[in-house]
Amino acid sequence: MEQALAAADTAWVLAxxxxxxxxxxxxxxxxxxxLGVKSALNMIMMVFGGFAVTAVLWVLFGPAAVLGDSVGGLGLIGDPFTDIGLGSLLEEDPDGGMPAALTAAFHLLFAGITVAIIAGGVADRMKFSAWLVFSGIWVVLVYFPVAHWVFAFDDEEAGTKGGWIANALAAHDFAGGTAVHMNSGVAALALAIALGRRRGFPHVARPHNLPLVVLGGGILLFGWFGFNGGSAGGANHTAGVVVLNTLVAAMAGLLGWLIVERIKEKHATTLGAISGVIAALVGITPAASLVSPLGALLIGVVSGAVGCFAVSWKFRMGYDDSLDVVAIHLMGGVVGTTLIAFVATAAAPAGVDGLFFGGGIDFLGRQIVAMAAVFAYSFAVTFLIAKALDKIMGIRVDTETEMRGIDVPVHGETAYVMDSFSPTGPSTLRPEVFAEDRDVIVPKS
Structure with a gap:
């Protein structure tokens, strides 16, 4: 029976x-x-490129740094030299438990996606080479330590110490509201400030393909059931509650964003709808095992509404977060991590009560300390990395490349082949003419 349950758990986490x-x-x-069509391929390359760099470094020492025994028992970073190359993960568990290689692979996805999210804050203007170097340095100096703080738990049987947020502080973060989403959102803000605003900001190119945005957002919604559901560690009751809370929060976030957008802009847009879904998914990530479905609805609708308000902050404050990583990921993480302290219920799998159910105020205090620590560390170190790289190799493309679009000068490609044919022969219009973005978004005051 136990072997059958272990096999079921492994199958669920594999799925x-x-x-x-x-x-x-x-x-x-x-x-x-x-993005505008001139830099669409560059953004795809940044997402995959950042993930690729992370994967290589993860094999070298990632699992030990994130999940391993804390150096000096301080809870700051796991010992990265205990399993270089992950050779020990080839050994099969004699008890038939969860394969260690699968656990390492699952956490690799968290690390790679966290890096990839940052790319949205610096679209249209960062050197691809500098981005790859930044990704490698950032994941080692920022993600590995912060993930250790949040995801590494003490193991008395093995005699190992975990991260200080998860253990000494005992803050709650089910699947990465701080380590993944706040971390990437803060890093995107710091990197965007260090890089500077796009030329012409705030008059920026319109989204060139909204159906593509919705398709990508829909794939993210699907993947999020694995992101949150897999964090339950197996095919169990917790996983069932988590996927339900994830779904209802996402739909509430869509409505929350559209309500605010309708009031502010007099329109309910497709871009707003899918943005509300993603903001709510971020919000429910730290809370999925701690709240009831009603609590998930509240977190979702508030995350969507706050995200919609936060989009305009970059225009008021002058920072150029290209694709609203701050509004969606940073603020979604803040909303979800904070609201846990109010709407958590002991009836949920985690078994903890928030303030609305008789819990103590210390719960909220612990959540605030965790968020403040991640914000301060991630912002400071990210900004220093960016400034150092700018001195060494330069991190911004030249003016001509930025105005022309990054795809052709850097990657030698265009997103769409615009050659057309007529009965009299090929069109004389050049593809690069079509690649020019003529429509821009003019922010409302």
Whole structure:
């Protein structure tokens, strides 16, 4: 019986793993469609490129740094030198438990997607070579430590110490509201400030393909059931509650964003709808095992509404977060991580009560400390990495490349082949003419 249950758990996490893998192309399409056509391919390359660099470094020392025994028992970083190359993961568990290689692979996806999310903040203007170097340095110096803080738990049987947020602070973050979403959102903000605004900001190119955005967002929605559901660790009651909460929160987020958008802009847009879904998915990520479906609805609708309000902040404050990583990921992470302290219920799998159900105020305090620590560390280190790379190799494309679009000068490709044929022969119009973005978004005051 126990072996059958272990096999079922492994099968579920394998299925979740494959769903999360789809989030990589989903994010690439979601981001790419929101850009003008001249840099659409560059964004796809940034998503996949950042993920690729992360995968290589993960094999070298990622699992030990994130999930391993904390260096000096301080809870700051796992010992990265305990399993270089992951050779130990080839050994089969004699008890038939969850394969260690699968656990490592699942957490690799978290790391790679966190890096990829950052790319949305610097679209249209960052050197591809600098992005790849930045990705490698950032995942080692920022993601690995922060993920250790949040995801590594003490193991008394093995005699290992985990991260300080998960253990000493005892803050709650089910699947990465702080380590993944706040972390990437803060990093995108810091990198965007270091890089500077796009030329012509705030008059920026319109999304060139909204159906592509919705397709990418739909793939992300699908993958999120693996992201959250797989974090339950098996085919169990927790997984069932988590996927239900994930779905209802996403739909509430769609409505929350559209309500605010309708009031503010007098329109309910397709881009707003899918953005609300993603913002709510971010919000429910830290809370999925701690709240009831009603709590999930509240987190979803608030995440969507706050995200819609936050989109305009970049125009008021002057930072150029190209694809609203701050509004969706940073603020979604803040909303979800904060609201846990109010709407968590002991009836949910995690068994913890928030303030609305008789829990103590210390719950909220712990959540705030965790968020503040991630914000401060991620922003400071990201900004320093960006400034150092700018001094060493330069991180921004030249003016001509930025105005022309990055796809052709850097990648030698265009997203669409625009040659047309008539009865008299090929059109004389050049493809690069079609590649010019003539429509721009003019932000409302």
């Amino acid at each position: 979740a793993f494959t769903a999360v893998v789809l989030m990589v192309p989903g994010l690439a399409l979601f981001y790419s469609g929101m």
